[in-house]
Amino acid sequence: MSAEPILEVTDLSATIAGQQVVESVSFQVPSTGITAVLGRNGVGKTSTLRAVLGLIHRRGSVVLAGERIDSLPTHRIVQRGVGYVPEDREVFAGLTVAENLALAERQRNPRRDFVDALFPDLVQRRDQRAGTLSGGQQQMVSVARALLNDNRLLLVDEPTKGLAPMIVAQVTEALREASTVVPILLVEQNLEVVRALAADAVVIAGGRVVHTGSARGILDDPALTTRLLGVSAGARA
Amino acid sequence: MSTLVLTLITGVGLGALYFLVASGLSLIYGLMHVLNFAHGAFLTLSAFVGWQVAQALGTETWGGFLASLLVGAGVGAVFATLTELVLIRPLYERHIEQVLVTVGLSFAAVALFEGIWGTDAINISGPPWLAGTTPVLGASIPNKYWVLIIAAVLVLLALVLFLRKTRYGMIIRAGVENRAMVTALGIDVRRSFTVVFAIGGAAAGIGGVLAMHAQTFVSAHLGSTLLIFAFIVTVVGGLGSLTGAAVASVVVAVLQQAANTYLQGTGDFIVVILLAVVLLVRPSGLLGKRA
Numbered sequence: 001m002s003a004e005p006i007l008e009v010t011d012l013s014a015t016i017a018g019q020q021v022v023e024s025v026s027f028q029v030p031s032t033g034i035t036a037v038l039g040r041n042g043v044g045k046t047s048t049l050r051a052v053l054g055l056i057h058r059r060g061s062v063v064l065a066g067e068r069i070d071s072l073p074t075h076r077i078v079q080r081g082v083g084y085v086p087e088d089r090e091v092f093a094g095l096t097v098a099e100n101l102a103l104a105e106r107q108r109n110p111r112r113d114f115v116d117a118l119f120p121d122l123v124q125r126r127d128q129r130a131g132t133l134s135g136g137q138q139q140m141v142s143v144a145r146a147l148l149n150d151n152r153l154l155l156v157d158e159p160t161k162g163l164a165p166m167i168v169a170q171v172t173e174a175l176r177e178a179s180t181v182v183p184i185l186l187v188e189q190n191l192e193v194v195r196a197l198a199a200d201a202v203v204i205a206g207g208r209v210v211h212t213g214s215a216r217g218i219l220d221d222p223a224l225t226t227r228l229l230g231v232s233a234g235a236r237a
Numbered sequence: 238m239s240t241l242v243l244t245l246i247t248g249v250g251l252g253a254l255y256f257l258v259a260s261g262l263s264l265i266y267g268l269m270h271v272l273n274f275a276h277g278a279f280l281t282l283s284a285f286v287g288w289q290v291a292q293a294l295g296t297e298t299w300g301g302f303l304a305s306l307l308v309g310a311g312v313g314a315v316f317a318t319l320t321e322l323v324l325i326r327p328l329y330e331r332h333i334e335q336v337l338v339t340v341g342l343s344f345a346a347v348a349l350f351e352g353i354w355g356t357d358a359i360n361i362s363g364p365p366w367l368a369g370t371t372p373v374l375g376a377s378i379p380n381k382y383w384v385l386i387i388a389a390v391l392v393l394l395a396l397v398l399f400l401r402k403t404r405y406g407m408i409i410r411a412g413v414e415n416r417a418m419v420t421a422l423g424i425d426v427r428r429s430f431t432v433v434f435a436i437g438g439a440a441a442g443i444g445g446v447l448a449m450h451a452q453t454f455v456s457a458h459l460g461s462t463l464l465i466f467a468f469i470v471t472v473v474g475g476l477g478s479l480t481g482a483a484v485a486s487v488v489v490a491v492l493q494q495a496a497n498t499y500l501q502g503t504g505d506f507i508v509v510i511l512l513a514v515v516l517l518v519r520p521s522g523l524l525g526k527r528a
Contacts, residue, residue, distance in 0.1 A: 053421060055417055055420075055421065073420070073425075074417075074420040074421055075420045075421075075422075075423050075424055075425045075426070078420075078421060078422065078423035079423045084421045084422075086418065086421065090415055090418045092410070092411040092414050092415065092418070093414060094410060094414060095407065095410060095411055095414075099407055099411075102404075102407065103407055103408065103411055103419070103422055103424070104422045104423075106422075106423045145422065149423075
């Protein structure tokens with residue numbers, strides 16, 4: 001991994017309604033490229049991202065570009081340059097596409113041209129309510145919201161979940177494009193997408209980090225993939 | 238025919254009053270998940286201060302009437318804002334405690350108002366036109382109902398414009414859907430809590446002054462009486478839905494008036510039955526988000 005990480009997570013634990021969902025997780029995210037968080041279903045990948053962002057109750061140290069952010073409320077963490085693409089998109093269904101995007105704009109000159117070029121479909125649907133969009137289009141809105149600002153890190157949670165193959169390819173390409181300007185911490189079950197995008201990987205099992213290393217190092221080793229993820233490379237974890 | 242017209246129009250007028258109180262309740266619950274039992278106190282204080290303003294300027298003049306409305310809206314907004322900042326905000330995310338503190342405030346406020354303005358109702362006579370009637374299809378409609386309807390329509394339009402055309406409005410609409418996601422976009426959603434309280438307080442303030450003029454008296458219990466029906470309207474319309482509150486206000490009040498007219502004064506009973514039916518058949522209310 002890179003010598004100067006953008007994010008350092010140390011002994012991070014998190015609970016939801018008193019239930020431990022993340023247990024003493026430690027890892028680093030390099031300042032360039034995409035780092036995948038891998039693991040079987042229900043091991044705490046999404047909770048780890050939500051804990052980093054302060055969306056659930058957490059303990060431990062989270063350092064963003066040298067600054068501890070673990071005691072900050074979520075909106076302050078985001079204002080420090082953390083974009084978030086949640087699992088299940090979480091677009092505001094009653095708001096239009098334009099309103100969804102406008103809400104996400106934090107800086108004086110948001111990168112609208114970049115986002116419009118990446119998702120031309122959304123330009124045509126600016127006045128359509130986000131709740132009436134297809135799953136793929138909603139995912140575009142969700143990713144676009146995170147790309148409108150000059151973030152220092154993106155947290156992206158299962159961006160291809162439930163999408164048609166063509167849309168998966170489009171979202172994958174958008175993330176590849178985005179990763180040229182901002183590092184990404186990516187939770188993804190589709191190992192083909194991970195193989196296409198991620199340089200590094202963190203594997204979580206039982207709420208703990210059990211392996212870190214290069215993504216290809218894991219995915220190219222069938223025995224390791226099966227042991228850590230319970231599936232063979234090429235399948236969904 | 239004339240009885241039906243009278244029932245319908247006075248029902249809509251009463252619904253307008255319910256809406257003025259319920260709109261704030263609904264917005265506050267939708268965004269913050271707080272059932273605000275102190276809402277009646279905002280209304281009552283606005284009515285008392287509005288009465289004093291009208292007294293100073295002449296209760297029978299339109300100037301006094303309009304000034305009492307404006308001051309009432311301001312008093313409601315300020316009282317609500319202070320309530321949010323001082324009592325609600327320190328209890329962020331502790332919904333039970335937030336509800337309890339509003340219950341406490343509602344009791345304390347009534348006691349305080351009785352201490353200041355006395356326990357007896359104070360009579361007030363507004364502009365003479367309000368006490369008159371206007372003939373419609375053979376029915377004589379008390380003019381005060383026109384004022385209530387116009388005020389509620391103006392408040393509804395203002396709220397819709399605010400929610401549709403301003404960034405705070407957008408944040409509030411988004412926050413009603415998914416508050417956590419609003420914060421995950423870097424927005425301090427707590428600021429909009431104060432805005433919502435202020436708006437709700439202003440609408441309740443207008444409702445309080447108009448209720449005072451409609452009933453021609455003000456007392457420390459003015460708010461608590463109206464609050465019960467406003468809560469019913471909010472639940473029937475769907476907690477958090479402004480449109481639901483508007484529709485339910487009219488439905489509840491027309492039904493109440495119709496039952497009072499045609500079913501021997503059983504309006505309040507019928508409204509409670511309606512509430513029970515809605516809770517059993519459609520717990521999310523007419524236009525509320527399904528759980």
